[in-house]
Amino acid sequence: MLVVGIATFITLYQKRILQEQERKRLLELEFQQKMIQTQLDTQEKDSIRIAADLHDSLGSLLWGAKLNAAFMGRSFEMEGEVKESYDALVDILDQSIHAVKRIAWELTPEAFHHSGLSQSLATLCARFNGKGLRVEFNEAGESFLWNDNRALSVYRIIQELVSNTIKHSEASRLEVDLFWTPGILFVKVSDNGKGFILTEKRGGVGWWNINHRSKQLKALIEIGDIPMGQGSEISLRIPLQHAK
Amino acid sequence: MDLPIIISHFSSGSVLVPLGIFIFKRFRIVKDLAPLIVLLIVSLLCDLSSFIIIRYSVNTYPLVNFYLFTQFSVFYYLFFNYLKRAAILKWIFIFFCGFYTVNISFFQGPFQFNSVTNVFASIILMALSLYYLFTLLKELPTATIHRLPILWISFAALGYYGGNFFLFLFSNYLTKSIDGSLAILWVLHNILNVIKNILFAIGLWQAYHNPNSSI
16 A cells, blocks of 8 residues: 555656646746747837837938928029039939838838738838849738738748848849638748758848747748759748637 | 564564665765664664563563654654744644653553554654655655655655554454454554665665755
8 A cells, every 4th residue: 555655646746747847848938938029029119119210300301401402492593513413412312211211111111000911012022123123922812901910920021031032142033922821821932042051050130030920920931942043932831810 | 483473573673674774885874864873773772672671571661662752753853854844843742742751651651552652643743744745746846756765754654653553543453353462463563664664775775875865
């Protein structure tokens, strides 16, 4: 009886230890996820703040400068080099205003919550299209207006992938494909650039964001096995539960 | 030689198992288990003394009562230490000492086995060992519980005093229904003693091989 008692106690104890270890592991996981969520939320808030600052302060200043320049244009008769210089100044101001708008839009797509994921991605692709790079956006399946925080995370991932392609791939063609199914959204971002080495350690902030946003979305991310120099292909499989 | 006598000698000799480990480890004393070594030596000395004085037809019960009190005190001290020296435990021990003194002085006396005190001691130590085991389950102090010396000492206390409790509680029934009167009681008690010493030996072995495992 004593032997049975000892065996039962030790078994019970080990079972409790395993339960406790599992509880601690889940707590740690939950804590890590909360930390990541906080970090991503902070990034998003910072983006909104910077975008607002850019738009409201620098944007306003540039608009003010352009209005003054226009007033000067109307007030004085300019000729020759002065006129050329004045036109160049107005052109630079126009470009600066456009750049501020573009940066602010990239930081917080102002219409994201109105237009949703598909429309925002179409706009993103259209903005990068041209100047030696053909960016195509294709969509299939039954899409819907997906505009919550999960959708914004998907948008950020694709934005980061597109940005990486533009910065590093030397590609002339980039495709963003969405395929909507009732439960899953399939995303494919592919280009014909120089590709990248799969074994290379990806420790940058961009990849950190992609990985952690994917984890939060419970998405599966796959990097296509394409030979070096023949482009790259990155696929995402994003569950759509509670998205509608 | 009768079987009860053989079992009795076997029981007396079983103390040599944990003591043998102590000797094998060159008399090194693990800090927290010093009282246990003292108990083993007292046990050996009491058994040797009983073996000698019984030849002169001298009553050995004073020695038995003294040993049972010593054993209770050592077990109690070990649990007292491991249960964070709770204040209530001090009062229980003082109450037990008073009970022991009154019983040995005015009721059962020193020349007969103090069964009432022994049942009382059994209840206290069973409760303490169960409480300690419950504390272990609650606090989960280590992943390898079998390496904890006090665990084996708790099982020793629970097995020995639990067995004793039922033996002495049902002593009347046992002695009436089974021939051999008190002999059967002592045979069962001696078996419990052997189990207790084996569990002590396991506890000591774990203490020597896992010096950081005590709580």
